[in-house]
Amino acid sequence: MIDFHCHVDLYDRPKAVLREAVRRRCWLLAVTTTPVAWKGTCELVSSASRVRVAAGLHPELVATRYRELELLCSLCERTKYVGEVGLDGSKRHSSSMRRQREVFDGVLSACSALGGRVLSIHSRGAVSLVLDHLASHRDAGTPVLHWFSGTVEELWRARRAGCWFSVGPAMLRGEKGRRLVAAMPPDRVLTETDGPLARGPGRVPLFPWDVQEAERTIAGLWGTSVAAVRRQLLANLRRLATARG
Ligand code: MN
Secondary structure, three states: OEEEEEOHHHOOOHHHHHHHHHHOOOEEEEOOOOHHHHHHHHHHHOOOOOEEEOEOOOHHHHHHHHHHHHHHHHHHOOOOEEEEEEOOOOHHHHHHHHHHHHHHHHHHHHHHHOOOEEEEEEOOOOHHHHHHHHHOOOOOEEEEEEOOOOOHHHHHHHHHOOOEEEEOHHHHOOHHHHHHHHOOOHHHEEEOOOOOOOEOHHHOEOOHHHHHHHHHHHHHHHOOOHHHHHHHHHHHHHHHHHOOO
16 A cells, blocks of 8 residues: 555654554655654654655745745755645635745755655645646656646646646545546556545544555546556556656
């Protein structure tokens, strides 16, 4: 199992979640919402196998934390994975869009200068803008659009731009999400939960192993077995992990 976008440090009992994820042999990308959380998250996961930590600055926090861009850029030197970064165009955060774009540009430039990174990217309400930024930083590495919620046309533009996609149970619950996933290239798809921020039925936070639900839905969309989906996802992860950026 693969949870390629999980806020491990934000669970009520992160150590217990990690223990269970390790027991179930989940591969985890622990994304962070602020670069200040990077060190603590590294310590938290230090004894866990199959876990990587990404350095990030969530677009929803940019309004108050844009001064941490410099710290984020310095952390990019120390990790192959960067996230959660990106842009949020929803009403609540549109007033910080100028800052958001400065920060996103800054981190993409840092990744380019370092030869490329793997990026877990938030693009709610701002897919076209995110793709514009990626187009002007082609050496930033491999973009993985997390919880893609744009239009089919935007999805095709993202495909052409070489983007990957991480998709989870919350996204796959809706008809629109399922249609989008069906249009994604299977060799550039990974599973995620976005837990504990994303929740399942009954408002219970999603846990890394809940990606099983996504695997079943994807198997239906691809017209294949869960075992075949898992093989494909693991092959994708291996390719991404060995890619230069
Ligand atoms: Mn997230």
